[in-house]
Amino acid sequence: MSREARIKLCVLFALVAGAVVAFGAPHVLSDYFVRIILLIALNAILVLSLSLSNGFTGVFSLGHVGFIGAGAYISGILSIPVQQKLALLPHLPAFLHAFSLPFLPATLVAGVLTALLAVVVGYPLMRLSGYFVSVATMGFLIIVNVVLINASDFTRGARTFTGVPLETTLPWVFGWLAITLFVLARLVYSPFGRAMKSVRDDTIAASAVGIGVLRTRLIAFVIGAFFAGVGGSLYAHYLGSFSPNTFYFSLTMSLITMLVLGGMGSLSGALVGVVCVSLLSEVLRSVERGFTIGEFSVPALFGASQIVLGFIFILIMIFRPKGIMGEREFTFGLTQRSAVVNQTEERKR
Amino acid sequence: MTQLDYMLQQIVNAVSLGSLYALVAVGLSIVFGVLKLTNFAHGDVMMVGAFGVALLVGIGVPFPVAVICGIAAAAVAGFLIERIAYRPIRDAPDVARLLTSLAVTYIIENVGILVFTSSPRNFPLPAFLNTSWELSNGAITFTSINLLTIALTFVSLLLLGWFITRTTTGLGMRAAAEDMSAAQLVGLDVNRLIIVAFIVASAYAGLAGILWAAQAGVVQPQMGFTPLLKAFVAAIIGGFGSIAGALVGGYILGALEIFIVAFLPSSISSYRDAIVFAVLIAFLLVRPGGLLQPNREIKL
Numbered sequence: 001m002s003r004e005a006r007i008k009l010c011v012l013f014a015l016v017a018g019a020v021v022a023f024g025a026p027h028v029l030s031d032y033f034v035r036i037i038l039l040i041a042l043n044a045i046l047v048l049s050l051s052l053s054n055g056f057t058g059v060f061s062l063g064h065v066g067f068i069g070a071g072a073y074i075s076g077i078l079s080i081p082v083q084q085k086l087a088l089l090p091h092l093p094a095f096l097h098a099f100s101l102p103f104l105p106a107t108l109v110a111g112v113l114t115a116l117l118a119v120v121v122g123y124p125l126m127r128l129s130g131y132f133v134s135v136a137t138m139g140f141l142i143i144v145n146v147v148l149i150n151a152s153d154f155t156r157g158a159r160t161f162t163g164v165p166l167e168t169t170l171p172w173v174f175g176w177l178a179i180t181l182f183v184l185a186r187l188v189y190s191p192f193g194r195a196m197k198s199v200r201d202d203t204i205a206a207s208a209v210g211i212g213v214l215r216t217r218l219i220a221f222v223i224g225a226f227f228a229g230v231g232g233s234l235y236a237h238y239l240g241s242f243s244p245n246t247f248y249f250s251l252t253m254s255l256i257t258m259l260v261l262g263g264m265g266s267l268s269g270a271l272v273g274v275v276c277v278s279l280l281s282e283v284l285r286s287v288e289r290g291f292t293i294g295e296f297s298v299p300a301l302f303g304a305s306q307i308v309l310g311f312i313f314i315l316i317m318i319f320r321p322k323g324i325m326g327e328r329e330f331t332f333g334l335t336q337r338s339a340v341v342n343q344t345e346e347r348k349r
Numbered sequence: 350m351t352q353l354d355y356m357l358q359q360i361v362n363a364v365s366l367g368s369l370y371a372l373v374a375v376g377l378s379i380v381f382g383v384l385k386l387t388n389f390a391h392g393d394v395m396m397v398g399a400f401g402v403a404l405l406v407g408i409g410v411p412f413p414v415a416v417i418c419g420i421a422a423a424a425v426a427g428f429l430i431e432r433i434a435y436r437p438i439r440d441a442p443d444v445a446r447l448l449t450s451l452a453v454t455y456i457i458e459n460v461g462i463l464v465f466t467s468s469p470r471n472f473p474l475p476a477f478l479n480t481s482w483e484l485s486n487g488a489i490t491f492t493s494i495n496l497l498t499i500a501l502t503f504v505s506l507l508l509l510g511w512f513i514t515r516t517t518t519g520l521g522m523r524a525a526a527e528d529m530s531a532a533q534l535v536g537l538d539v540n541r542l543i544i545v546a547f548i549v550a551s552a553y554a555g556l557a558g559i560l561w562a563a564q565a566g567v568v569q570p571q572m573g574f575t576p577l578l579k580a581f582v583a584a585i586i587g588g589f590g591s592i593a594g595a596l597v598g599g600y601i602l603g604a605l606e607i608f609i610v611a612f613l614p615s616s617i618s619s620y621r622d623a624i625v626f627a628v629l630i631a632f633l634l635v636r637p638g639g640l641l642q643p644n645r646e647i648k649l
Binding site: 060124125127128130131132134135136139140142143146147150249250253256257260301303304306307309310311313314317318321 | 442443445447449455463574585619621622629634
């Protein structure tokens with residue numbers, strides 16, 4: 001079988017498997033497990049979108065959650081049913097009162113508007129490097145939080161934003177995850193992807209060979225923000241109600257932990273990190289609620305899961321700064337050429 | 350109340366707030382100067398100092414003794430953080446160390462919530478510090494703790510100035526800040542200097558935390574995070590890593606915040622923090638060395 005055929009077969013298999021899980025799981029598994037699978041896939045979209053600038057381009061943004069929050073609120077405002085919108089957000093501009101969008105268009109609009117925001121924010125900020133870009137993007141995150149709290153005509157301020165229809169189901173999340181993975185894989189393993197990595201590894205050398213550093217960083221930042229907006233919209237339609245602090249430092253920290261644990265320079269690393277951290281925090285959360293083993297009863301320890309995750313993060317930083325996967329990918333042998341091709345090349349030499 | 354009185358009242362408020370920012374920013378700058386590390390856990394060291402005082406006074410220790418113990422506890426906390434979390438990754442890239450300090454913050458705050466819960470508890474301020482003073486027939490008011498904050502800031506910063514310009518250890522710290530490997534080559538014990546830097550910085554954080562809690566009236570596990578972020582902005586405005594810069598930045602930021610609230614309509618002034626962080630971003634873009642280090646350049 002030729003390499004192309006094998007790749008096609010594998011992709012087909014992955015899609016079918018994903019579809020089976022997406023449509024079948026709710027019939028077989030309990031709601032609890034369906035929820036965990038959904039959260040993992042949702043976090044995967046968020047972490048993948050984060051990995052584009054932070055992992056592959058070397059622009060370690062701490063403001064990514066600002067884009068997720070923006071996406072969540074934009075999509076929420078667009079898709080609350082008209083009747084409820086009048087009651088919940090009475091001071092919205094009239095044209096926003098007039099309609100409410102279905103899930104998919106609302107998500108797309110959220111993604112596009114978030115990407116536009118990223119153009120505005122990224123154009124100045126992508127001039128900064130290393131430590132300074134992290135700090136400046138953190139400033140952006142705080143500004144988004146302040147704006148969300150104060151623009152109460154649009155966001156209900158610090159009060160809970162509610163009334164978003166609960167439409168995020170497994171097929172939606174898996175579909176968007178497949179699109180995200182496809183786009184990112186095409187992007188990262190393309191000439192542009194190599195430009196991104198060269199900007200990350202040696203900025204001066206990259207610009208010396210004619211790669212536009214600002215342009216490369218900005219494109220990565222904006223595409224990442226698009227998927228952050230999409231992910232935010234999915235998150236909004238999963239939660240139904242949320243507040244500005246849902247999208248703040250604590251979410252930032254958990255997404256970064258997932259990315260760093262898995263390995264920053266690898267798409268499969270991002271996925272591995274998401275699965276590990278999500279499962280671990282699920283286990284820890286049940287410990288947190290308190291439990292009884294025989295005679296011993298452990299009281300509820302609120303925040304214990306965060307503490308453990310924090311320690312894991314520091315241990316990774318000390319002992320395995322490149323994460324579980326580093327820059328490797330799970331390729332299942334698909335990127336190697338077939339034996340026949342190798343032999344013909346041997347003979348030519 | 351006349352226009353002038355209103356203005357004077359705002360200046361009093363600005364100097365008081367600026368002193369607190371300056372105290373926190375100085376500690377951040379000491380650590381950044383030596384290690385090129387943004388120590389987010391600095392805010393939690395403040396929290397340790399304030400909680401130490403609250404708990405000790407709660408079991409009957411006299412207030413001044415509790416304050417000294419609180420500052421000592423903060424210094425110990427800073428030492429432990431350096432030893433456990435920061436030393437193993439001293440040679441890691443800047444961003445990795447920034448993230449580690451965020452993780453440390455995260456751990457300490459959650460431990461605080463686990464032990465003390467996140468609901469605020471009273472900070473026991475003795476009555477003689479709570480008296481309020483009035484000038485010009487009550488148009489300008491301030492409390493003793495405002496005065497004490499300003500006075501302590503001046504005294505402690507004079508002390509710091511003496512320490513880093515007149516003592517061998519202080520000079521060594523500045524040498525290490527200038528060039529770590531050169532300092533090592535001429536025989537300075539860099540590890541010891543870094544520990545001293547952390548202890549000094551954390552003691553300042555402890556003091557700042559106590560004063561902050563005294564002004565707010567409450568302590569709470571996450572109390573350090575906001576002042577930390579603000580002090581960070583102050584330090585960048587002045588010139589990160591420079592102690593004079595931290596001082597200048599602290600007072601500028603204090604004045605900026607107070608005047609935004611005092612003189613702008615509330616529809617704008619509620620965006621105060623957004624304005625503050627926009628200033629931070631503007632400084633990073635246009636003058637990354639801050640006001641006092643105009644020549645520092647940032648490579649693309």
